[in-house]
Amino acid sequence: xxxxxxxxxxxxxxxxxxxxxxxxxxxxxxxxxxxxxxxxxxxxxxxxxxxxxxxxxxxxxxxxxxxxxxxxxxxxxxxxxxxxxxxxxxxxxxxxxxxxxxxxxxxxxxxxxxxxxxxxxxxxxxxxxxxxxxxxxxxxxxxxxxxxxxxxxxxxxxxxxxxxxxxxxxxxxxxxxxxxxxxxxxxxxxxxxxxxxxxxxxxxxxxxxxxxxxxxxxxxxxxxxxxxxxxxxxxxxxxxx
Numbered sequence: 062x063x064x065x066x067x068x069x070x071x072x073x074x075x076x077x078x079x080x081x082x083x084x085x086x087x088x089x090x091x092x093x094x095x096x097x098x099x100x101x102x103x104x105x106x107x108x109x110x111x112x113x114x115x116x117x118x119x120x121x122x123x124x125x126x127x128x129x130x131x132x133x134x135x136x137x138x139x140x141x142x143x144x145x146x147x148x149x150x151x152x153x154x155x156x157x158x159x160x161x162x163x164x165x166x167x168x169x170x171x172x173x174x175x176x177x178x179x180x181x182x183x184x185x186x187x188x189x190x191x192x193x194x195x196x197x198x199x200x201x202x203x204x205x206x207x208x209x210x211x212x213x214x215x216x217x218x219x220x221x222x223x224x225x226x227x228x229x230x231x232x233x234x235x236x237x238x239x240x241x242x243x244x245x246x247x248x249x250x251x252x253x254x255x256x257x258x259x260x261x262x263x264x265x266x267x268x269x270x271x272x273x274x275x276x277x278x279x280x281x282x283x284x285x286x287x288x289x290x291x292x293x294x295x296x297x298x299x300x301x302x
Contacts, residue, residue: 176201
């Protein structure tokens with residue numbers, strides 16, 4: 062059975078995983094759907110949230126770093142609190158896929174209902190009602206226009222633009238312009254990540270010897286990171302030069 066199909070089957074069978082490992086602790090929140098408890102990297106299953114380099118449009122049609130906003134809102138609501146995560150699978154990047162809760166509150170449900178993540182219907186339909194409610198309430202990303210996180214990573218001219226209302230005419234041109242392009246999406250996100258010839262992700266801090274020579278181009282797999290922890294959580298290592 063192909064690995065992707067096997068993973069899909071495992072995630073769809075979440076309730077049947079009675080012997081799932083339980084991970085408990087206060088997480089370090091790297092992205093809205095990626096945290097770390099101890100040495101374990103945890104991908105929140107059943108949802109997909111914007112990465113920190115993703116851009117959206119607000120109610121005024123202006124660009125804003127919705128990926129950073131999603132992460133920060135999660136930190137505000139759940140940061141500093143103990144989580145309990147039920148593991149379901151291990152993804153291709155070696156991360157533990159889990160469903161998490163804190164003080165009885167479903168973390169994934171909160172993210173989707175607050176408009177900071179989408180229900181990942183390919184693997185689970187548990188959060189679709191929460192997504193419909195978020196869209197109707199125009200909260201989080203739904204307040205303006207955006208691209209689904211899974212499409213953002215491989216976007217092209219045919220990529221659909223989502224939103225609670227009709228996107229402005231220039232939405233597509235603005236959203237397709239990459240935060241992984243030549244200009245950092247935020248003054249706080251200046252670490253460059255690129256993929257070498259071996260397919261390995263390498264990150265370069267502004268003091269790196271090769272920093273100025275790294276040309277940011279999403280077609281070449283480059284992206285910006287806001288911290289060393291975020292770069293390493295994404296599976297990148299620091300340049301050796």
